[in-house]
Amino acid sequence: MARQLALDLTIPPALSREDFLTTGANRDARAMLDAPARWPQGRLLLIGGPGAGKTHLCGVWASEQDAHVTQAWTLTPANADELVPEGGALVIEDAEEIGGKPEAEQGLFHLWNLAGARHSLLLISARAAPxxxxxxLPDLRSRLETAAQALLGPPDDALLPAVLVKLFADRQLQAPPEVIDWLALRMERDLDLARRLVAAIDRESLAGRRAITRRLAAELLDKLAPADT
Incomplete structure (x- = not known):
């Protein structure tokens, strides 16, 4: 049977507050984001691995706080002044990317100080601790390492299957419950792997005109995360 050309026509993922899946893996971090008045000096670091929900939470928080969102690697001492509003809020994403980039490090250092002087809330996301x-830049490192941190843990027994269901739904697919249960029991608790796996299942299901079954899921899981030998 001829394979069908698979085009990525997926709709954007649902990223509202109601769409965020809260479990023990992220409940404390979400509670910290919901209480910015308690952040020491109005600053918080949101730390979590790929696919942990940082972008989702940052987007929800930015919408509710009317905050500007920018990528850390774009920071410079020159543009920091423009980014920090008086008494407002700002989100800096992917902060781990500035390491070893002098201009970006200086930009975040300047922005950090401006946020304090202007009484602005500052939320910084990253994949790892500072x-x-x-x-x-020693002065920047010392400030970041003493800042409050909200940690997004690896997915627990409740989160991983719920994330799989959501990832399929974002692609307008409904995987059978037995496929979700089978994957949740056998795959690593890795949300980035879950995202890549669902995308691969979607592509193969369309291209090969195959139903979403445990056999298909197993084939693609073996390709993306082969067992140790």
Whole structure:
């Protein structure tokens, strides 16, 4: 049977507050984001691995706080002044990317100080703690390492199957419950792997005109995460 050309026509993922799946893996971090008045000096670091929900939570928080969102690697000492509103809010994403980039490090350092002077809330997201960013600016490193952190843990027994259901739904697919249960029991608790796996299942299901079954899921899981030998 001829394979059908698979085009990525998926709709954007649902990223409202109601669409965020809260379990023990992320409940504490979400509670911290919901109480910015309690952030020490109005600053918070949101730390979590790929696919943990950082972008989702940052987007919800930015919408509710009317905050501007920018990528850390774009920061410079020159543009920091423009980004920090008086008494407002700002989100900096993917902060781990600035490590070893002098201009970006200086930009975040300047922005950090401006946020305090202007009484602006500052939310910074990253995949790892600041000690692992490779920062070369000592003053910036010391400030970040002493800042409050909200940690997004690896998915627990409740989160992983719920995320799989949501990832399929984002692609307008409904995987059979037995496929979700089978994957949740056998795959690593890795949300980035879950995202890649669902995308692969979607492509193969369309291209090969195959139903979403445990056999298909197993084939693609083996390709994306082969068992140790």
């Amino acid at each position: 000690r692992d960013w490779g920062l070369r």
